[in-house]
Amino acid sequence: MALFTKSRKAGRRSPLATVALLGIGLLLSGGIYAGASAAVAATTETAQAETTLTVEDGQKLFQANCATCHGLDLEGTANGPSLAGVGELAVEFQMSTGRMPLQMQGPQAEMKEPQFTEEQILAVASYVQSVAPGPQYPADEVLDGEGDVAHGAELFRINCAMCHNVAAAGGALTEGKFAPDIQDTSALHIYAAMVTGPQNMPVFNDMNLTPEDKRDIISALLYQQEAQAPGGFTLGSLGPVSEGLFVWIFGIGGLIAVVVWITAKSN
Template identity: 80%
Template sequence: MSREKKMTKKRKAGGRRSPLAAAALILIGLVATGGVYAGATAAVAATNDDSAVSTSHASAEDGEKLFQANCATCHGLNLEGTDNGPSLMGVGELSVEFQVSTGRMPMQMQGPQADQKPVQFTEDQILSLAAYVQSVAPGPEYPSAEVLDGEGDVAHGAELFRINCAMCHNVAAAGGALTQGKFAPDIQDTSALHMYAAMVTGPQNMPVFNNTNLSEQDKRDIISSLLYLQNEQQPGGFTLGSLGPVSEGLFIWIFGIGGLIAVAVWITAKSN
């Protein structure tokens, strides 16, 4: 091999990149890309934070559109009511949230009372509807978290429930029948917010319990006692729906007397 070829080969060998250089370039690229992404994410987050207030202000506007499309036929464009539905003046956000989030509204048809059914709106839409009604005709508002915390006087709440509520809702909160096709629903799975809303707004045939009838602390105690019932195991075993002597008597009639008759028939057949 000539000297010139050797020199050319050495120059080519000396010009090759080290394998570490490629790894370094990849690392630098990843760091740069990560930095750009982090900066863009922070900018988007800041934008979302800045627009959070405007979104909350716009919820009433969204609620107005939902109301006009789904509620105005019965309640009127200005909440004034019609022949098909009552006025919503003064019902407040608490009543709207209760009625819509339990599926009672919109009603499918006129009847003795609005029954629960699958909810037709999302949580955000329900809050928007409530915010719109509250902005037009203010009424009862959401309670403080303390009222719903379940840390009230359970014994006092149970006594108040027996005095004020059990005649319709049953002492075990299992509900009961009323007159003319109406009924008091069971509240064994009802949320604390909806218990409070029912007491304050008086839906269907329920009376309104304002602070003159039941103070905020009284309401807290009643809610605490009902939440206690929901979480407490039944010491007597199978509750038979907690409907009292009707279901218990039917159970005894069918299984108790039926069992005695079966034993008597067995004894007779055995003796024969």
């Protein structure tokens, strides 16, 4: 009697082969994706390195956009002050907040969207610093927000609250001028304002406020920015004027409306 052996059908694969093929495919696609990502990242880094602007680029930007008012040699003109001694910190502050270039003449320069990229601003600041040295960027420790919050809040109330409001919400000054709201201002710009004295703000040098004092004030303001308002709606943190106005309009106004409604019902 002949013995017959069952043979596997032609073209049929083992289940293990399918798993192996899937694994190989995943490895290949993952390797290709990782390689492509690394190549794109390297290209981006190279492009960024190649587009880093120099002091000379900053000079060209200054001459094209700032010299009309501030002079080719930063000496100032009838339309703008001299920049002698303002330094890179003042330039970065004024341009990053959009105050410069000035949009129009007025009581003071107002904040708006900056017209230049951060790279261009740093280039112009470096150029001004090279020609007219002045206040420079502070150490990272000054801006870290780890100072004495209680001491900083006390210093802010003594030196700043009369203009900026105790809640840093800003306030009106004379002749159409105003102290801006600084509730969302960055640590660097708070420091720059204290050191460079923009607009009507006085300059707080190290004789007035030590670097430690400035760090404490910055820490207090950063803490206040992150703190929640336990009392609910802050009404702009403008104090008793806005609160009284709210009570008169909505509180007493609501009571009058109820009285009128009750009287109308009785009639």
